[in-house]
Amino acid sequence: MKILVIEDNAELLTDIKSFLEKEGNVCEVASDYRSAFMKVGVFPYDVLVVDITLPDGSGIDIIKAIKNENIDAGIIIISAKNAVGDTIHGLDVGADDYLTKPFYLAELNARIRAIYRRKVYKGRKEIVFNEINIRPELHEAFVNDQPLILTKKEFDIIHFFVTNKNRLLTKEAIAEHLWGDDIEMADSYKFIYTHLANLRKKIGELGGNDYIKSIYSVGYKFTDFE
Amino acid sequence: MNLASKTNRYYLLFLLVLFPIMVVVDFYVIKYFVNYEVNDVLLHESERISYELTENGNLPHSNYIFGTTVLPNDHSVEQAKFGDTLVFEAYADKYIPYRTYEFTTTKGSQAMKVSLRHVLLEMNELVLWIFGTTTVVLLILATGLFFINQYIYRWAWSPFFYNLSQLKDYSLASKEPVRLKPSNISEFKELDEVVMALMNQVKKDFQNLKEFNENISHEIQTPLAIIRNKMILLLESKNLQKEEQQWAQAVYQEVNKLSKISKSLTLISRIENQEFKRMDIVDIRTVIDNIVRNMEEIISFKDLKVNMDLSSVQVQFDQVLANILFTNLIKNAVQHNHEGGYIDMSLTNQRFEIINTGNISNVSTAQLFNRFEKGDRGTNSLGLGLSISQKICEIYGFRLKYDRDDQKHKFSLFFNPGS
Numbered sequence: 181m182k183i184l185v186i187e188d189n190a191e192l193l194t195d196i197k198s199f200l201e202k203e204g205n206v207c208e209v210a211s212d213y214r215s216a217f218m219k220v221g222v223f224p225y226d227v228l229v230v231d232i233t234l235p236d237g238s239g240i241d242i243i244k245a246i247k248n249e250n251i252d253a254g255i256i257i258i259s260a261k262n263a264v265g266d267t268i269h270g271l272d273v274g275a276d277d278y279l280t281k282p283f284y285l286a287e288l289n290a291r292i293r294a295i296y297r298r299k300v301y302k303g304r305k306e307i308v309f310n311e312i313n314i315r316p317e318l319h320e321a322f323v324n325d326q327p328l329i330l331t332k333k334e335f336d337i338i339h340f341f342v343t344n345k346n347r348l349l350t351k352e353a354i355a356e357h358l359w360g361d362d363i364e365m366a367d368s369y370k371f372i373y374t375h376l377a378n379l380r381k382k383i384g385e386l387g388g389n390d391y392i393k394s395i396y397s398v399g400y401k402f403t404d405f406e
Numbered sequence: 407m408n409l410a411s412k413t414n415r416y417y418l419l420f421l422l423v424l425f426p427i428m429v430v431v432d433f434y435v436i437k438y439f440v441n442y443e444v445n446d447v448l449l450h451e452s453e454r455i456s457y458e459l460t461e462n463g464n465l466p467h468s469n470y471i472f473g474t475t476v477l478p479n480d481h482s483v484e485q486a487k488f489g490d491t492l493v494f495e496a497y498a499d500k501y502i503p504y505r506t507y508e509f510t511t512t513k514g515s516q517a518m519k520v521s522l523r524h525v526l527l528e529m530n531e532l533v534l535w536i537f538g539t540t541t542v543v544l545l546i547l548a549t550g551l552f553f554i555n556q557y558i559y560r561w562a563w564s565p566f567f568y569n570l571s572q573l574k575d576y577s578l579a580s581k582e583p584v585r586l587k588p589s590n591i592s593e594f595k596e597l598d599e600v601v602m603a604l605m606n607q608v609k610k611d612f613q614n615l616k617e618f619n620e621n622i623s624h625e626i627q628t629p630l631a632i633i634r635n636k637m638i639l640l641l642e643s644k645n646l647q648k649e650e651q652q653w654a655q656a657v658y659q660e661v662n663k664l665s666k667i668s669k670s671l672t673l674i675s676r677i678e679n680q681e682f683k684r685m686d687i688v689d690i691r692t693v694i695d696n697i698v699r700n701m702e703e704i705i706s707f708k709d710l711k712v713n714m715d716l717s718s719v720q721v722q723f724d725q726v727l728a729n730i731l732f733t734n735l736i737k738n739a740v741q742h743n744h745e746g747g748y749i750d751m752s753l754t755n756q757r758f759e760i761i762n763t764g765n766i767s768n769v770s771t772a773q774l775f776n777r778f779e780k781g782d783r784g785t786n787s788l789g790l791g792l793s794i795s796q797k798i799c800e801i802y803g804f805r806l807k808y809d810r811d812d813q814k815h816k817f818s819l820f821f822n823p824g825s
Contacts, residue, residue, distance in 0.1 A: 189628045195635040282631030282665050285638070333703050348642040352662050359700060361669070367741065371707045398641050398655045 181296055182206045182224070186216040186239060187231040187258065196229065199285040200292070213237030220246060226300065227254040227292050230275070240273060247274040254295035258283065280361075284353040286344040293343050309342045310404060311388050323386035333358055334379055337372070341392070341402035350399035376400065410559040417551050421544050428544070432536045437529075441505065444524045445488060448507040451522055452486070456511040463514055470522040472506065477517040484510050484519070491523075503528060565589035569598065576605075577680060578612045616679060623672040630665045637661060670790040677727070677797045688723040690732070690753060691716045697729070697736050705740060711748040719753055721821055723802060731798045734791040735760055735817055742815065758819040771808050 183205050187193045193209050200207040208223070210216035213236045220228070220242065228246070230239040243255055257271075257278035271278065276295050279288060297305045297316060307314040313322040319335055321328040330338065340357050341349065355368045380390050393401045407415075451470045458466040465474065486509035492501040503526040510519050565587040576584050584605065586598045637658040640646070646654065676682065694716060698705070705712060721728075739749045739762035747763035775796040778789045799806045805823035809816045 189632070191632045192628055192635070195632060199635075280669075281627040282634055285635055331703060348638055350638060350641075350658065352659075367704055367708060371704050374707060375703075396641065396646075396651050396655060398651075398658065401642075 181226045181292075182208075183227045183229065183292065184208050184210060184216070184219060184223075184225045185229040186210045186234070186242065187229070188212060188234050196285065196288065199289065203289060213239075213242065216242055217245065220251065221249075224251070225253045226296055227256065229256050229258060229288070229292070232257060232259040243273050243275055252299070254292070254299050256288070256291055256295065258288070284350075284356065286340070286347055286349050286353050287357055289347075290340055290343045290357065307339075307342050309345060309391070309402075312338075312342065312383070312391075314339055314342055323383055323388040326386045328382060328386060330379070330382065331375075334375055334382075337375060338379060341400070344402070345391075346401065346403045346405065348395050348399050348401050353399070408559075409563070410556055413555055414552055417555070418548065421548055425540065425544055428540050429533075429537055432540060433533060436532065436536065437527075440527055444505045444526065445507075448488070448505065448522050448524055452507060452509050452511075452520070455520055455522075456509070459511055459513045459518065465513070468522070470524060472521045472523040474521075475519040477510065477519050479515075479517060484508075486510070490526075493523075502526075562591060565591075566594055566597075569594075569601075573601065578609065612679075619672065619675050623668060626668050627665065630661060630668070633661050634658065634665070667790070670794060673730070674790070674794055674797055677794070677801060680801055682724040682727050682801075684724045684726075685722045686725045686728075687720050688725055688728045690719045690721055690723075690728070690758065693728050693732050694736070694751065694753065694758075697733050701736065701740060705749075708740065708743060709746045710740065710743055712751070713748065714751045716751065716753040717755070719755055719758075719821075727798050727802075731795050731819075732758075734795045735819070738762075738791060738817070739764075739815075756821060758821075759816065761814055761816045763813055764815050766810075766813060771810065774808055775806075 183200055185193060185196050185200070185207060187196065187209070188211050190211060193211060197207045197209055208219065208225075210219050213234045216230075216234070228242075230242055232239040239257065239259075243257075246253060246255070255275040255277075257275045259278065259280055276298075277291050279291065294316070305316075307316065311324045312328075313325070314320070316339055319332070321330060321335060321338060328338075336358055337354065340354065351369045351372060354372055358372075359368065376392055380392055384390065389404070391402050391404055393403055395401050448470065451468055455466060455468060455471070458464055465471075486507065489506045489508070491504050491506055493504055494500070495502050504523040505526050506521055506523045508519060508521045510517060512518065566589070569586045572584050572586060584602075586602065589595055589598070637654060640654050641651070641658065694714070698712065698714070735758075736749075736751075739760050742764040743749065743762050744764060749763075750759075750761040752759045775792050776789075796806055798804075799819070803823070805820040807818045807820070809818070
């Protein structure tokens with residue numbers, strides 16, 4: 181997947197770029213409106229990650245320009261403005277999704293994947309991780325071709341894990357992915373813990389391996405490396 | 407009391423004081439002039455009679471003659487004098503006041519004393535008349551003043567009232583400038599100028615504050631994002647000592663907290679700035695249902711029993727704020743509950759009520775809505791949720807009330823507290 185990240189903060193740009201490249205994407209960057217505009221005009225991208233506030237212009241204008249040129253790319257707005265109005269405005273001009281800063285890179289990755297899946301595979305893409313097989317649009321999961329019966333949140337967890345395999349997912353990032361910004365509370369971490377135990381058990385019963393590794397006490401990693 | 411009735415009241419008070427003064431002054435002035443006129447008539451008549459008697463020797467006919475007395479020749483000459491007397495008049499069956507004038511003259515060589523009289527106004531009648539006419543005059547004056555005053559109030563003050571209503575409807579958050587109606591009354595002009603200057607200053611300050619808030623939220627979030635990403639990278643590296651890993655974890659958690667605080671404070675200031683002004687028709691029951699469904703698993707995980715008695719209620723509200731408000735209230739009831747407890751929710755057109763079991767908190771009811779006030783210190787909550795809820799209620803005119811009864815906590819949200 182070819183991604184263009186438009187963000188004026190160099191450090192954040194590097195973080196996003198290296199994260200996305202580790203996932204096997206081709207990732208290009210632009211740190212201002214002008215260079216972003218030029219790149220968008222010349223190269224085809226699958227997904228664009230656009231910061232609204234740029235030193236020499238607004239990300240909204242880039243989105244408008246892309247839509248005018250009929251360039252078929254998925255667009256995610258990243259904005260520090262916790263402004264509902266701004267983001268809704270962004271969605272109106274044709275962005276597919278938005279994230280407010282600070283966001284988790286794992287979350288950004290999951291959103292990019294989801295858009296890409298919708299755009300390119302029209303939602304019929306299966307995600308395969310060894311013996312585990314996930315069909316995101318149908319909310320179905322299989323282990324060794326046997327259906328894995330999960331609650332909605334359990335499905336969301338395994339989907340989030342597989343999308344961000346080999347990555348440290350902190351408890352906070354998981355909680356935010358499952359419930360959104362507003363519902364973070366102490367109980368949610370206990371809840372995640374319990375549901376991971378259930379998930380392990382359910383996968384184990386179908387002959388799957390335990391890929392969920394606990395990393396210190398800060399979070400989890402879904403990996404088949406030892 | 408408005409300006410017109412206030413001025414009218416003082417006019418009336420003034421007229422009440424004026425009234426007796428006018429009556430007294432009128433009385434004496436009229437009396438003086440009537441006497442003066444009557445004296446004049448009597449003097450004139452006395453001269454005519456004297457002349458006739460002296461020249462022709464006849465007593466002329468006169469309506470004023472009251473009596474004549476022939477005086478002995480050696481009678482000393484008396485000074486002519488005026489006097490007042492009451493004469494009983496049989497035809498009127500009462501005493502009538504007369505002005506009298508006595509003078510001496512000669513008929514040939516005979517000295518004669520002639521007394522003249524002229525009827526005077528009756529005093530009590532006079533007083534009555536003056537009283538009556540003064541009352542009528544003052545009444546006309548009072549009504550005239552009242553209507554003139556009313557007219558001035560409506561017409562001359564109309565730019566003032568128009569501008570007042572403009573200012574009432576004005577919101578700092580709106581981009582539209584206030585348009586004041588010009589007036590040719592210099593006081594109003596001056597007032598308009600002062601108000602405009604004041605408003606421009608306030609607007610400028612508000613703008614600065616807003617920009618500051620926006621800048622802060624923007625400038626702080628990006629560094630926080632970077633710190634957080636780097637901390638995750640650090641935690642991912644396998645070479646950390648136990649202790650280092652604990653430090654990294656602590657930094658990571660505090661950064662998370664910082665970013666949540668900054669997001670919440672930004673939200674509060676945005677609500678205070680009244681930047682959420684959409685008036686969606688929000689179906690509260692749907693909002694609550696969605697929130698409860700999203701938390702379903704946590705609720706059953708905590709083994710909470712949820713009873714809901716919700717009627718379909720629609721309220722004019724901003725959809726986003728509605729979500730935040732009810733999420734906060736329901737989250738609160740879940741978070742501060744103990745395992746195996748319950749949550750009761752009821753929704754009617756007037757109010758939403760949520761009762762939950764929970765430990766006794768040691769924060770006073772009044773402090774509960776303050777920023778950074780936590781019910782129990784143990785939890786990770788920031789203590790901003792309720793103050794956000796309170797702010798939301800303020801701008802929509804709702805009322806949020808908290809009651810505590812033993813181990814039961816109740817939040818009541820009234821949609822129309824006034825009625």
